[in-house]
Amino acid sequence: MPSSHDHPPEVLDVPLELDPADWDPxxxxxxxxxxxxxxxxxxxxxxxxxxxxxxxxxxxxxxxAHDPPHxxxxxxxxxxxxxxLRTTGEFVINLVSIxxxxxxxxxxxxxxxxxxxxxxxxxxxxxxxxxTPPRVAGAKAHLECRVAHExxxxxxHLVVGEVTHLHVDPGAWAGGRVDPALLxxxxxxxxxxYASLGEVFELPRPSWAEVAHAPPxxxxxxx
Numbered sequence: 192m193p194s195s196h197d198h199p200p201e202v203l204d205v206p207l208e209l210d211p212a213d214w215d216p217x218x219x220x221x222x223x224x225x226x227x228x229x230x231x232x233x234x235x236x237x238x239x240x241x242x243x244x245x246x247x248x249x250x251x252x253x254x255x256a257h258d259p260p261h262x263x264x265x266x267x268x269x270x271x272x273x274x275x276l277r278t279t280g281e282f283v284i285n286l287v288s289i290x291x292x293x294x295x296x297x298x299x300x301x302x303x304x305x306x307x308x309x310x311x312x313x314x315x316x317x318x319x320x321x322x323t324p325p326r327v328a329g330a331k332a333h334l335e336c337r338v339a340h341e342x343x344x345x346x347x348h349l350v351v352g353e354v355t356h357l358h359v360d361p362g363a364w365a366g367g368r369v370d371p372a373l374l375x376x377x378x379x380x381x382x383x384x385y386a387s388l389g390e391v392f393e394l395p396r397p398s399w400a401e402v403a404h405a406p407p408x409x410x411x412x413x414x
Contacts, residue, residue, distance in 0.1 A: 216346070221381060224250075229378030229386055233264040234285040234295055236324045237275035239304065244316065244325055245271045246298050246308045248287065250379035251347065260354035262334060265347040271304050273348055280338045281322035282352060285330040287377045288363075289387055294329075295377065321355040331363040331374055 195208040199218055211219045224230075233252035237245050249272070251265035262284060266273045276282045287295045298308045309316050309325065316325035319335050326333045336352030343349075363374040371391055378386040 225381035228380045230380075232287045232295065232377055232379050233262075234287050234291075234298070234327060234330070235264060235272050236283045236285060236309075236327065237272050237281070238279060238324045239271070239275050240278050242323075243305060244307050244309050245275055245304075246285070246314070246327065247272050248295050248299050252284070255351055260334075260357075261339060261351055262336065262354060263349060263351045265344070265349045267346055267348075269348065273350070274304070275324075276338055276350065277341070279323060281324055282336050282338070282350075283319055283322060283324045283326050284334040284336060284352075285327040286332040286334075286374065288331050288375045289377055290375070291327070291329055292377050292385060319356070320358075326358065331360040332369070333358040 192208055194210050194213040195205060196203075197213060199214070199222070209222075214222075230250045231252050233249045235247055235249055239245065247270065249264045249266060251267075253263060255261040255263045264284070272282070294312050294314055297312045298314075302308060302311065308314070309327075315328035317328040319326055319333075322335045322337065326335075334352075334354045335356040335358075336354055338350060339353045340351040341348060342351075359369060363369055365373060371388055376388065378388065380386055
């Protein structure tokens with residue numbers, strides 16, 4: 192099927208049908224990051240060969256496995272984060288809560304490689320347990336990681352890290368687990384837009400034995 196539009200229209204009068212090759216990559220980027228939302232943010236801290244810290248946000252981020260735990264993030268192009276972890280094989284993912292969104296955004300600036308973003312933004316550091324890169328002291332949770340795999344996919348460099356240590360602040364914990372409202376994570380949208388979690392609700396996963404003779408129950412508001 193041919194693409195319905197040769198560029199992003201101001202008003203979509205008919206459904207969009209698109210072969211990504213028909214649009215400029217930047218236009219495809221805007222479309223995809225507007226559709227795949229919300230995205231969690233990996234605020235990745237690394238150190239270079241000389242030990243200078245770096246911290247930068249990456250919104251192509253998620254879990255890969257839990258036994259043993261692995262996470263992934265992707266860097267569009269080769270930036271300081273990627274260069275550093277290629278040298279050391281280590282990084283920390285700092286989870287971004289709403290109270291740190293301004294500092295996180297500041298570290299997205301294209302600073303020279305020899306600038307310590309922690310010092311430049313005024314972020315306090317905390318030592319890690321199993322890796323060299325420092326943690327963002329104010330973050331409510333951290334995942335210390337060692338690089339397990341790197342894969343080039345299009346213009347993305349996919350990094351898979353094995354989690355070697357986790358930190359969770361007591362202020363994000365309730366009822367025997369992480370409480371999403373207390374963690375209060377920042378959600379990445381498109382452009383310069385971000386969001387908070389908003390409504391959180393419970394929706395138990397059904398089994399066939401439970402639903403074979405009855406329709407699934409509706410969602411249950413979280414109290």
